[in-house]
Amino acid sequence: MQIAVMGGGSWGTAFAMVLADAGNDVLLWAREPEVTRGINEGHENPRYHPGIRLPESIRATTDAAEALDGSHVVVLAVPSQTLRGNLQSWSTRLVDHAVLVSLMKGIELGTMLRMSQVVSAVADVGMERVAVVSGPNLAAEIALRQPAATTVACSDEVVAERLADACTTGYFRPYWTSDVIGTELGGAVKNVIALANGMAVGLGSGENSQATLITRGLAEMSRLGRALGANPLTFLGLAGIGDLVATCSSPLSRNRSFGVLLGGGLTTEEATARSTQTCEGVKSCQPILDLARTHDVDMPITEEVVNVVHHGASPAQALVRLMTRATRAEAGHA
Numbered sequence: 001m002q003i004a005v006m007g008g009g010s011w012g013t014a015f016a017m018v019l020a021d022a023g024n025d026v027l028l029w030a031r032e033p034e035v036t037r038g039i040n041e042g043h044e045n046p047r048y049h050p051g052i053r054l055p056e057s058i059r060a061t062t063d064a065a066e067a068l069d070g071s072h073v074v075v076l077a078v079p080s081q082t083l084r085g086n087l088q089s090w091s092t093r094l095v096d097h098a099v100l101v102s103l104m105k106g107i108e109l110g111t112m113l114r115m116s117q118v119v120s121a122v123a124d125v126g127m128e129r130v131a132v133v134s135g136p137n138l139a140a141e142i143a144l145r146q147p148a149a150t151t152v153a154c155s156d157e158v159v160a161e162r163l164a165d166a167c168t169t170g171y172f173r174p175y176w177t178s179d180v181i182g183t184e185l186g187g188a189v190k191n192v193i194a195l196a197n198g199m200a201v202g203l204g205s206g207e208n209s210q211a212t213l214i215t216r217g218l219a220e221m222s223r224l225g226r227a228l229g230a231n232p233l234t235f236l237g238l239a240g241i242g243d244l245v246a247t248c249s250s251p252l253s254r255n256r257s258f259g260v261l262l263g264g265g266l267t268t269e270e271a272t273a274r275s276t277q278t279c280e281g282v283k284s285c286q287p288i289l290d291l292a293r294t295h296d297v298d299m300p301i302t303e304e305v306v307n308v309v310h311h312g313a314s315p316a317q318a319l320v321r322l323m324t325r326a327t328r329a330e331a332g333h334a
Contacts, residue, residue, distance in 0.1 A: 022166060136149070156178075186239040192284065193244060197256055
């Protein structure tokens, strides 16, 4: 099928490669002329994946209208907080009945909306035409065609299954689900937990500390998911614990790496200046906490990440507060 990938960053480029390897006609839109030239002339993304050869069938353009023309599947791979503005300018170019696929893992500032909700509202399409891809998908590894799996979610199971078929390759295995809420919450919350885990690493904490944060982070993710109507089993799958482990554990994770900088003593501003790619957890941690409070959900790790990232608390202080909370039973308080 003809597919437009809107975003020439690390994950957008890697997913475009997956789609092309699966036999689709892929046109990638990027803002940077050097990126489109590199893809069209040298078959690589020199900015995000230098030295990795992309399929020659991938074409690239800086013209959004050209990318969207005739594309019945549109993959959205821009930073979460820029989605609304970008989609407002693109929506009039969408073909009738196009399926919109979100690769983004965040919650919108101010509105507390998940990305699929933003897509549905701005593009004025029903949720049966909005899908989400989320899982343990570190872009640098997928660009090397290392084996990975993912979750494709859409409220219309037929659409989810069709999209899963469209991105199936010998190294990329999708599973499909109708649980869009759980899939998106897993992708957004795991970034915040990865920030906390990175802070622990930066402070010199070991494996016990990291395993504790991952496990209790999963509990926070699950609590919020239940409150919003997600399927609890989703958090035991690729979009939940799978993505959480990968993002918290890998030095390739930009959220974990950002947290390491904070744990090492840098301020949020200093860490941002050192980072070359968008760290979604920094922007999304506050709306995730707001969403939790709106639904009376306890998310202490998320709250401490907000304190560090946005209110100047030190990671060491945050760790003390987490460790000195009142004891409670684990069972029944997932």
